[in-house]
Amino acid sequence: MIIGNAATQRGLQQHNLYSDLVVVGGGLSGTCCAITAARAGIKVVLVQDRPVLGGNASSEVRLWVLGATSHMGNNNRWAREGGVIDEILVENLYRNPEGNALIFDTILLEKVHLESNITLLLNTSVFEIEKKENNISAVKGYCSQNQTHYILHAPLFCDASGDGVVAFQSGAAFRMGAESAEEFGEKFAPTAEYGELLGHSIYFYSKDTGKPVRFIPPSFALKDITQIPRYRQFNTKDFGPWLWWLEYGGRLDTIQDSEKIKWELWKVVYGVWDHIKNSGQFPEAENLTLEWVGHIPGKRESRRFEGDYMLIQQDIIEQREHYDAVSFGGWSIDLHPADGVFSEKPGCNQWHSKGVYQIPYRCLYSKNVDNLFLAGRLISSSHVAFGSSRVMATCAHVGQVVGMAAKLCIQKELLPRTLSAHDHIGILQQELLTTGHHIPTLALSVGLDLLKLASIKTSSDLVLHELPPNGPMLPMVHAVAQMLPLKKGKLPSITAWVEAVQDTVLTVQFRTSSKPQNHTPDVVLSEQKISLKKGKQEINLNFEREMPEAAYAFVCFLKNEDISLQYSNHRVTGLISVFNKTNPAVSNYGKQDPKDDIGVEGFEFWTPQRRPNGLNIAMKISGGIDLFGAENLSNGVQRPTMQPNAWVADFADVNPSISLHWNEKKTIQSIELFFDTDFDHPLESVLLTHPETVIPFCVRNYKILDEGGDLIQEIRDNYQTINRIEFAEAIECSALTFEFEHPDELIPAAVFQLIVK
Template sequence: MIKEDFSASRTLKTDPLQADLVIVGGGLAGTCGAITAARAGIRVILVQDRPVLGGNSSSEVRLWVLGATSHMGNNNRWAREGGVIDEILVENMYRNPEGNAIIYDTILLEKVLEERNIQLLLNTAVFEVQKSSPDTIGGVKAFCSQNSTLYELTAPLFCDASGDGIVAFGAGAAFRMGAEAKEEFGEKFAPDAEYGELLGHSLYFYSKDTGKPVRFIAPSYALQDITKIPRYRRFNAKEYGCQLWWIEYGGRLDTVHDTEKIKWELWKVVYGVWNYIKNSGNFPEADTMTLEWVGYIPGKRESRRFEGDYILKQQDIVEQLQHTDAVAFGGWSIDLHPADGIFSEKPGCNQWHSKGIYQIPYRSLYSRNIKNLFLAGRIISVSHVAFGSSRVMGTSAYVGQAAAMAAVLCTRKNLLPRQLGENSINLLQKELLKSGQYIPGLALKDEEDLVQQATLSSTSEFVLQELPPDGPLLPLKDSAAQMLPIAVGKMPDISLWLWAEKETTLTVEFRCSSKPANHTPDVTLETQEIHLHAGRQQVKLSFQSIFSQPCYSFVCLLKNELVKVQYSNVRVTGVLSVFNQTNPAVSNYGKQEPTEDIGMDTYEFWCPQRRPAGHNFAMQIHPGIKVFSVENLRNGIARPTSQPNAWVTSLQDTNPSVTISWPEKKQIRRIELSFDTDFDHPMETVLMAHPETTMPFCVKEYILCNDRNERIYHQPDNHQTRNTIHFEQPITTSRLVIHLKTMQGKVPASLFEVRCYE
């Protein structure tokens, strides 16, 4: 029993905690950052003011995670973010293809709880920043409402991933809120006052069919006149959750301090919308439906952006400018919304895509005037226009990982964030690449990797000389193209199988991208008019184009509804078909064509189809394309870029293996393997159901053997991109043999990368 007499005052229980890095904010940026830093060996305190992790992606808000892949709706091929966020997305696909937000919560919590270097504080809000000097944070105070405990958190380094920037703001860091004028950075897409300076908040609802009539009596505060929403005719009984992202409000208000006011307005709208669906009589199918869930907190898009040593701008994105300190990439469209949100007469968003992914520099990930403060998530140093792209969660998580790895190196080398960028940026890039963080234009060069000293051999190497005609025969209702990787030299001859309903002429264009690493077919090299007779026929295409550097080529068959194309059931790592179709969800209407000079490019969209669709063209290729060499395993790039960058085995190889040999015995403590989990797949986390739980290109079962043909490791059920194998006692061997035993699908076995360490 506890009994206390009257006291004039009492103090809260106070718990002082210390770590190497304090991360404030448990959205994806903070979560992925904490895991990254903890795995690299430093002690992390992760502070989250909500009961679950994930921020806007959590069950509290339920927005799907997206980044550079943009729902597979742009030309950014193989652009899903890597590292920890990739691991989370792949795991969620494996366990939760139905997109259950609760299951997704458990995956995030599990990933954090498995790291012994992370101390997680849920339901804990930072409310005060303490300074050890005018430009240095000494500690923060936070309060947990659930255990009535005050925490005093100290560390040499802090990372603000809180969304509104509670630590950076309290520390006095320079920030911006709202849109810059066009003149400040020369950004032609900068919005005017009518469009507004801020993106608003959104709040979603879920509905379900109960199978019996359900009535709905709206609360008194529900919006009564649905016609106040100019786009009210878009509402229907089928869409729910983040399909209704355009239920948005608050861009004319203070999106930090007016959040509760914005939430109430969104509640009014949501209940008014459901009242309209249930009781207007326009949706008889809603008679048996009930309102299952309404968000209690809104998903925030924009508030403060803090200034680093570099402010990312529209030109960085559109022109894909190169930065010597690149540590991450983005690729979502520049996606700005009218400030009046759902009450605006304007479209719900205004998305403009670049021709490829863009680099994000390290200088944008720390405060320019608080010495020990990293920035992560949507508050990084960007202009309002660039923020329209960098704000999405896949990109936010990616920069969180980069900031966390920088904190690790600062801890090891006793440096501050700016000093690390000035003295050790190459080391930071190297450590990020080793952790699975792809950085455009960079390849890993790791002198400690024993594979770099070895001789590589394999049982086979795939040569792309035929994709058999065993797939569907489909009409050419939209223009279609086969992407083919070309090394250097003349484009090989191609033979296709086509069927014509009657005599017709088919236009074939041979294209490539204006930038070798891009996948936008914006350069037409050759055009051929092919006369087709009625019926099935094999068509040979000869091209004269010669390539001086590796890239992807596009054999484009332009739309002709009299023609059917024979496809193949064979799928191969780094080989893909794309289609000039539309995806209105990301403002893709087949072609991006600005009607005024807003600093954006005009070009066509050629995007893949999701499996089980999206077959490759059936074709014969002469001479065969040889870009799937075993040497790709150590080229430092673990995903397709301008080339597949994978060792791929022959279709006829039933027991493929790669042998890594050294002239003398080596002691191996750790092996890193990178598999193909289809970086083209966006793997939306919630709401959207997926037909697959594993990616067909991923090796399911593999075995490692030493120079005595003894099994040293067996993985019977892999589905992840990166596999790290630690040996408690080092393996002594002059040879490592990797047997790829089973695939997740009927595809040739493939492997992106092998690294070995003493």
């Protein structure tokens, strides 16, 4: 028994914790930062003021995680972020294809819980900092659940708190609001009338109880729904993130007025629900009840802190290259009117770039606080560029950079800024690429020595002569293109199959992208018009032009509703069909066509369909495409970019395998295989359901054998992108054979990269 005798005063308990890195904020950025740092070998304290991790992606707010793939609505092919965030999203697909936000919470908690290098402090709010000269020496947090004060000491700190609670108090230079167009020459910079800050939102979920349910609104609910100019858009189907435009607060201080903004949003949400339940306009709502309403708002924008570089509109639109590129973005520049839900204007103003853009390392640390990293939405970007870099998969990817940078700083006794020097940055880039992290235009070059020393034999290499005509015939209600990776030089002749309902003319164009790393078909290399007779027929396409350089080409069949096109059920890593169609959810109306001079480009959108749709167009390709060989295993690129970058077995190969032979015995400690989990497929984490739990391209079963044919390792039922096999005791061998099973009889086995160390 504890007896507390009367005392004049008592203090709460206090713990001092020492680590290499303190990460403040357990949103996706802070979480991925902490995991990356911990796996790289440094001690991390991750402090999160909420009971769960994930920030806006958590069950407390319930936003779906998006990034450069943009709901599959833009031209950024194979652009899902790599590394820890990919592992998390692929795991979520496997366990939670229905998008239950509570399950997503458990995945994040589990990932952090598994890392022995992370001390996780949940329900702990950081409220103060200590500084010595230009360095933060400690931050202080308080957990009301265990009535404990924490003093967290470390040589390095990362502010991933969204609002910048550490960076602000440490005196880091910051901005809040929008830059003028003149400051950086950003033509899309908004006027004060449009608004200079994005507001908060609160979501709700509803559910059908199977019997009538009444709703009596709280007294604070909005009474007059017509105060919301777009109130006619409400219906009983859209809830959760579909109602992202229930936004408010862009004209207030989104930090200091946050509680006030929350009450206004509750007023809106309960007013909307009152409208749905009690206006009489939605009889189908009779059995619906409110299942959940957010208790905290999702925050979009507040402070942005200044690094040595500030990302601006032109970096995104012109896809400027940076020596210190460490991450990438690809969401549209997405600004909202500051009046939010009460605005007469459209809820957002989104403009896409023709491809993904690089994010430089110099945006990820404070320009005036020496040991402070920045991660998440508060990184050094202008208001306009923030409009794109703020989405969660991008924030998570940026967090991974900070995690790895912190490890290098500890290892080499550097400060964040010193790591940006030319002679250090390459090491950071390479260490990131080793973890599956993607940096556009960069390739992994370390850790491949053993592979490069080996003579590599494969049981077969796919030479793509044909996508057999074994799929459906589908009418060309949109223009459709088959993307094909090609070498520089003469375009191949193509045979395809069509059916016309009457005599007509089919127009086919061979296109490519003005930048070889892009997948926007903005250059027409050649065009052919073919007269078709009514009925089924084979067509032959011969183009006299050349591919200017190795890249993806687009065989575009322009829209003609009198024609059906033959598809194939065969799917291959790095091949995809795309359609010139719309996706209003991400402001894709088939073509981006800026009317004003706002510094963005006009171009067409050619986007894929989600499975089970999205079949390849059946075709024969003269000479075949021989870009799926074993040399891809060591080219250092772990996803399709300008080329497929994968070894792919032949469809007919019944026993696909890769063998590595060395002249002498090698000591092998670990093996890593990078499989195809379709980086083109966005993995929205909540609400949206996915048609599969395992990406169909992914190798599930394989064996590793030594030179004597003895089994070293067998893996079954894999679904992850990266398989790391760490041997408790190093093995000695002069050969390794990898025997794969095809993921499906219509999908050949594929491997992007093999690392043997």
